[in-house]
Amino acid sequence: MASSILSDCSTARLLPLRRALLQQRVPCIRPCPALASPRRLFAAARPQLLPRPPRMDSVPAAASSAESADASAKVIDGKLVAKQVREEIAVEVTKMRDAIGIVPGLAVILVGSRKDSQTYVRNKKKACEAVGIKSYEVNLPEDSSEEEVIRHIASFNSDPSVHGILVQLPLPRHMNDENILNAVSIEKDVDGFHPLNIGRLAMQGRDPFFVPCTPKGCMELLHRYGVEIKGKRAVVIGRSNIVGMPAALLLQKANATVSIVHSQTKNPEEITRQADIVIAAVGVANLVRGNWIKPGAAIIDVGINPVDDPESPRGYRLVGDVCYEEASKVAGAITPVPGGVGPMTIAMLLSNTLESAKRIHKFK
């Protein structure tokens, strides 16, 4: 549920209408309350431990205006790019259907009745329909056995109309993720979570069948916005199997010099501040402050953190791992939350499903 981190630095993330109203009552710049979060993962995030800000004489003049109100990063519009990607996929799906009579199929397995998971699955289904991908859905009760889930996976593995299989995470506590993800055929593992696909991603000269959707979406955003990666310094904050780790591998494959910052890192700000590219994927609201960021850097914010907001219709709103209000004054380019990486994740799932159908049917 929504954490109770109240975020000033994210007032700018409210709907424009309400933002205007709010700004009449709330001073714009106040300490980012992420610092007051009881879920603080990074000890060094305490303000008294913050190292000195970068020397401004060492950065380009245009970028030295971190404190000036008019400096503002280019917004990397994930919603827009995702729409473009979906349109491209729709064209290809039609081409393939017309040429060989094959329609790509995605099977989604949902165990339990978490509201957020149900919403994600519904959105994936809608996105499939919109591009002409056929979707298959299995809903299993919370108390299903691992064997039952694996039986469904096995049946999709051998179903020729299914080209992609996704098991919605998180799974109920009593299940072992590893056993279940291992059961998905690597040729249909459109999430890219199978250890063989991750292993191939990690090795030089080998290619996975699929790259995990969220990190793939991050890379796609960098590419489409013309952010150069080769030879640049990149920092990934977070080391999860599904985002941080594969994102670091992808950046490395693209010839960046990569550091991974995590909960045991002693000086996360200092390391992050060296990065030309930052991918933040820790799940801590507003962790990355403006003074963690090298002026002009490209910031990809993967975090989707609910924070209580009585004024929002849902009672909460979503903020990223990056304090957008501060970061957008320092960075060269930045993804918003929502409307950044999230929509790209779904677009990349569709892309992986199409790619799978093409590969299985040796189309083009």
Ligand SMILES: Nc1nc(=O)c2c([nH]1)NC[C@@H]1CN(c3ccc(C(=O)N[C@@H](CCC(=O)O)C(=O)O)cc3)C=[N+]21
């Ligand atoms: N097997 C598996 N694969 C996944 O890829 C997977 C998963 N399990 N479990 C849950 C996470 C989460 N995830 C998101 C996808 C889209 C948005 C998205 O589109 N977000 C919108 C906001 C949506 C809103 O307003 O609630 C945005 O950021 O703009 C978010 C999160 C995929 N996941």
